[in-house]
Amino acid sequence: AVNFALQHLVSTGKLDLNKNISHYLSDFNDHPEDDVKGKNRLRVIDLLHHHAGFPASWNYYDPKAAGHLYSQSRSKTLEYLVKTPLSYEPGTKQIYSDIDYMLLGLIIEKVTNERLDTFVENQFYRPLGLRHTLFNPLQKGFKPPHFAATERKGNTRDGTILFPNIRTYTLQGEVHDEKAFYSMEGVSGHAGLFSTVDDAAVLLQVMLNGGGYGKQHLFSRSVISQFTEPSKTNPTYGLGWRLNGNTDMEWMFGKHASNKAYGHTGWTGTVTIIDPVYQIGIVLLTNKKHSPVINPKENPNQFEGDAFATGKYGSVITAIYEALHHQ
Known part of the structure; x- marks a missing residue:
């Protein structure tokens, strides 16, 4: 967003x-x-x-x-x-x-x-026909069963965390992030956007197309280049985007992505990869945090789902590239 x-x-x-x-x-x-x-x-x-x-x-x-x-x-x-x-x-x-x-x-x-x-939904998502990409979906006609759950017991980390108004029920259709939910009414620059694989694929294609999709033109190819240029101090950082700048990023991009690939992850278990060399966009949406906390008292942010192959991202991304190479 x-x-x-x-x-x-x-x-x-x-x-x-x-x-x-x-x-x-x-x-x-x-x-x-x-x-x-x-x-x-x-x-x-x-x-x-x-x-x-x-x-x-x-x-x-x-x-x-x-x-x-x-x-x-x-x-x-x-x-x-x-x-x-x-x-x-x-x-x-x-x-x-x-x-x-x-x-x-x-x-x-x-x-x-x-x-x-309001800005991104009216400027981008609705003109692109994306009906499932929005903030605060439960306020806009969607119901909790439409969504994957993102934590079993609210924001309590299996009952070990407490603060005023904390949610204790299973989270579905509400932004998981605490700052976004409690302090920003569900709308924040760092968290709160919901989507589906189909919708996200369109957004990734906008980047692969050089800033447009169909009759919609969102931004210029030169600006995409500017935002995906490696930082002088760290080749894995662009402007917001993470870049496949060295082997340190294999956990996210896998073994076969080009050195021009970029994307980002989301804490609850999501990753997007955009690779202009192969003209490929990958969207992996998991809910790995909807699993027991391994050791709540020592590390309340380490969930069992983090150890799943899907939760580690890189092996899944690697398998997709290998499948394409073998076609």
């Missing part, structure tokens, strides 16, 4: 990746109490490269973890996003951060003057 929106806005000249974040978010600045400073120098592109200095996550929804940035209200969370402190000197590391994409979602909302879900 966010990358398609950004690629569209860059293609139409409505957003400049090299402008400071503060150009779009006026309240984005350092505070005297911040241990690490440098927000005034950060650009939009730094968020996309995941070297802006933000921690991997910030649990806004949990008062014990979030402190003065505790929020279970979307409007309040958007205020707190720009106040979230940096955790390391910008540019010195490359750490995937949900905060980066939450901020990018907010920038899109500021530029378009629309909420993220």
Whole structure:
């Protein structure tokens, strides 16, 4: 959702990746109490490269973890996003951060003057005829049985985690991610989009086609090249997209993807691969987190499904390439 929106806005000249974040978010600045400073120098592109200095996550929804940035209200969370402190000197590391994409979602909302879900659903998904790609599907006519479950006992990690308003029922059709659900009303730059393999295949084909599908033109081929160019500091990072830049990415891309392949994973058990050399798009949607937690007290985020072949991704992707090679 966010990358398609950004690629569209860059293609139409409505957003400049090299402008400071503060150009779009006026309240984005350092505070005297911040241990690490440098927000005034950060650009939009730094968020996309995941070297802006933000921690991997910030649990806004949990008062014990979030402190003065505790929020279970979307409007309040958007205020707190720009106040979230940096955790390391910008540019010195490359750490995937949900905060980066939450901020990018907010920038899109500021530029378009629309909420993220409204913008992408009206601008991309409906014109492409994608009826199953949307945020908050239970509010838009779908029912829980239409969806794969994503955790057995809500967000409790088999009963070991507790915070205000935590869900304890099996999750179906609600975004699993806690920040997105409790703090962002289901609509966030880092999580919340639902889809199907058929719909996702169209979105991957848009990238393979150079930015269009049928009569719909979303963004330019040159912008795709810009977003899939390797970072100077890490060849496995593009702008948002992960790249098959070296053997470190075999766990995701398998053994046979070209060095031009790119894509991304999702925490609940999803991966997309786009390989322009072979003109192939792969969508693997699993619900590996809908399984028992292996050792809840030691590592509440390690589920039995993570050890499944499907949950490890790479072996499945490898098998697809090998099947194609043998045709």
